[in-house]
Each structure stands twice: as C-alpha cells, then as structure tokens.
Amino acid sequence: MFYISQKNKYALKALYELAKHKGEGPLKTAEISKRQRIPLKFLEVILAELKRSKIIAAKRGYQGGYTFVGSPEKISVGDVIRFIAKQPDKDDCIACGKEIKHCPYIPSCAFFPLWQKAHDAIFRIYDETTLQDLLENKHADGIFSLK
Amino acid sequence: MFYISQKNKYALKALYELAKHKGEGPLKTAEISKRQRIPLKFLEVILAELKRSKIIAAKRGYQGGYTFVGSPEKISVGDVIRFIAKQPDKDDCIACGKEIKHCPYIPSCAFFPLWQKAHDAIFRIYDETTLQDLLENKHADGIFSLK
DNA sequence: TCTTTTTCCGACCTATTTGGTCGACAAAGG
DNA sequence: CCTTTGTCGACCAAATAGGTCGGAAAAAGA
Numbered sequence: 150m151f152y153i154s155q156k157n158k159y160a161l162k163a164l165y166e167l168a169k170h171k172g173e174g175p176l177k178t179a180e181i182s183k184r185q186r187i188p189l190k191f192l193e194v195i196l197a198e199l200k201r202s203k204i205i206a207a208k209r210g211y212q213g214g215y216t217f218v219g220s221p222e223k224i225s226v227g228d229v230i231r232f233i234a235k236q237p238d239k240d241d242c243i244a245c246g247k248e249i250k251h252c253p254y255i256p257s258c259a260f261f262p263l264w265q266k267a268h269d270a271i272f273r274i275y276d277e278t279t280l281q282d283l284l285e286n287k288h289a290d291g292i293f294s295l296k
Numbered sequence: 297m298f299y300i301s302q303k304n305k306y307a308l309k310a311l312y313e314l315a316k317h318k319g320e321g322p323l324k325t326a327e328i329s330k331r332q333r334i335p336l337k338f339l340e341v342i343l344a345e346l347k348r349s350k351i352i353a354a355k356r357g358y359q360g361g362y363t364f365v366g367s368p369e370k371i372s373v374g375d376v377i378r379f380i381a382k383q384p385d386k387d388d389c390i391a392c393g394k395e396i397k398h399c400p401y402i403p404s405c406a407f408f409p410l411w412q413k414a415h416d417a418i419f420r421i422y423d424e425t426t427l428q429d430l431l432e433n434k435h436a437d438g439i440f441s442l443k
Numbered sequence: 444t445c446t447t448t449t450t451c452c453g454a455c456c457t458a459t460t461t462g463g464t465c466g467a468c469a470a471a472g473g
Numbered sequence: 474c475c476t477t478t479g480t481c482g483a484c485c486a487a488a489t490a491g492g493t494c495g496g497a498a499a500a501a502g503a
Binding site for chain 2: 267286
C-alpha cells in the first residue's frame with residue numbers, strides 16, 4: 150500500500166535522464182545505466198515497459214537508444230507511478246489495497262476514509278510534480294538537515 | 297517506502313477495539329482476534345509489541361487481557377505506524393528510504409524534495425487522525441463509490 | 444498448591460514479491 | 474555481413490511479509 154518500489158524509482162530516474170537529453174537524439178540504455186547507477190539488464194526491462202506508454206520511443210542498432218517523446222511538463226510523477234504499478238485487481242479496496250475479502254468497500258469500515266485521504270494526499274503531490282519540475286530542480290527550500 | 301503493512305493495519309484494528317472497550321476491563325486477545333478477524337497467534341505478537349509502547353497494558357491469567365491505557369484522543373495513527381515500523385537505519389535517506397549508498401542526503405538529488413513532500417503529506421494525515429476520530433467514525437463524506 | 448486461563452517469548456516456517464540476470468533474437472546502420 | 478543496440482521470455486536468489494508452534498510464566502480461583 151502506497152509502496153514505491155525500486156523499479157518505480159529507476160523508472161523515474163531514467164525518464165529524468167531522457168527528459169534532460171531531449172532534443173539531442175537517442176540516449177543509450179548503457180548511458181542511462183551509468184549516469185543513474187541502474188543495473189543495465191534491469192533498466193532494459195524497465196525501459197521496454199515504459200515504451201508501451203508511448204512517452205518514450207526506441208530506436209535500435211548503431212546510434213540507437215531511447216528518446217523522450219512527449220513534453221516533460223505534461224508528464225507527472227503520478228502518471229509514471231500509475232503506469233509502472235501493476236493494475237489493481239478489480240475487487241481490491243480502492244483505499245486499503247489488497248485487503249479485500251472482508252472489506253469490499255464496506256462503508257462501515259472505520260479505516261476507509263483514512264486510507265483514502267492518505268491516498269489522495271500522496272497522489273496530489275505526485276500528480277502536481279512534473280518531470281519538468283524535477284529537471285528544474287525546484288528544491289523549494291533546502292532542508293537537507295541531518296549530517 | 298510509505299508501505300503500510302498488514303501488521304500495521306492489524307495493530308490499528310486491535311487498538312481500535314481496545315479503545316472502544318476502554319473502561320470495561322481487560323479485553324482478551326482471542327476476542328479481538330474474533331472481532332477483527334486477525335489470526336490469533338499473529339495478534340499475540342503484535343499486542344506484545346504494542347505493549348512496549350505503554351499505550352496498552354496486559355494482565356495475565358484468568359480474567360486477563362489487554363487494556364487501553366492512554367486516551368484515544370491523544371494517540372494518532374501516525375504514532376502507531378511509527379511505533380510498529382522498524383526503526384530506519386541511521387544512514388537511510390530520510391526521504392527515499394533505503395536508497396542509501398549513492399544518495400546519502402545529497403542535496404543535488406532531484407527526487408529528494410518530492411519524496412519528502414510525499415512523506416510529509418501522508419504523515420500529516422496520519423498524525424491528525426486520532427484513534428478517537430476513528431471511533432467516532434468521521435466518515436466526512438460517504439463516497440463509497442464502486443459497485 | 445493445583446488447575447485453569449491467559450499473556451509472553453523465541454524459534455521456526457512458507458509463499459510472494461522484489462530486484463535482478465541470462466541468452467538468444469530482431470532490427471538498423473555502416 | 475558485422476556491429477551495435479533494443480526486445481523478449483525464461484529464470485533466479487534473497488528478502489520480506491505474514492504467520493505458526495510449543496511451551497513457559499504469571500495470575501487468579503478452587
């Protein structure tokens with residue numbers, strides 16, 4: 150529930166690199182892998198999957214690679230996360246996730262509103278942050294406390 | 297990252313029952329297990345753990361059970377989640393979770409502010425929801441769409 | 444003090460998920 | 474036709490989640 154996997158983070162990082170490289174021709178998987186320290190073979194899997202979303206396109210062979218197709222201002226983190234996440238089973242609880250069985254949208258579930266609010270809050274952030282925002286490094290306030 | 301485990305949900309449900317039962321003497325593990333459909337043995341583990349937080353107390357033997365000690369208005373969902381979650385390693389990234397290694401609080405990490413905002417947003421919800429709120433079933437608006 | 448009830452505790456178990464790899468194949472240039 | 478680079482399916486290992494077992498310790502009643 151609300152889990153952001155490594156795969157998700159890799160996907161975002163890869164898209165970040167591709168968005169940054171936009172307009173300069175295809176970027177190779179190997180290059181992305183190096184820049185973002187993502188295991189090559191795993192990255193291949195991820196990019197192939199992302200390609201299906203049409204926001205990136207691939208070109209094979211010599212001088213090949215991936216290119217960012219859409220515009221980074223129009224793709225949000227939420228879009229990416231939703232795309233990578235496996236589609237929920239049709240009878241999962243929207244709020245609780247897998248709990249099913251004894252909680253199929255029971256209005257009397259004391260926790261439903263909580264999980265839903267949490268879900269909304271987090272996706273509000275994800276949805277209002279575009280790849281462009283990430284590129285521009287909108288570090289609102291540099292609270293990098295600790296150490 | 298941001299993952300709410302089944303254990304966490306069980307913990308909340310158990311506390312919900314205990315809070316509801318407050319003032320009526322100890323409530324047995326077996327009873328909680330039945331009411332909330334939580335596997336007994338697993339629940340035992342969870343309650344023993346929660347006891348260490350002092351918000352519930354145990355009494356053994358005949359007529360024993362658990363009692364809610366504090367006041368439900370003062371315990372938030374966030375408190376419970378933080379308590380149950382395993383303490384993060386001292387050099388995990390506050391925002392990203394386990395990513396460590398190549399991201400130890402690097403201010404140049406383009407994603408740090410995002411994860412931090414997400415973290416704040418979700419815990420804001422968790423922290424402002426008390427057990428009492430859950431008891432009062434503050435279903436703001438009954439959007440139990442779907443089916 | 445014996446028995447019952449109930450919590451306590453450590454070891455253990457198992458399926459799923461995560462994170463990742465391998466090897467062969469397909470296309471695109473040079 | 475050789476190299477480069479993406480594509481694809483199968484495979485795999487470690488971690489984690491989620492849960493179980495068996496008994497010990499304490500509390501109270503008989």
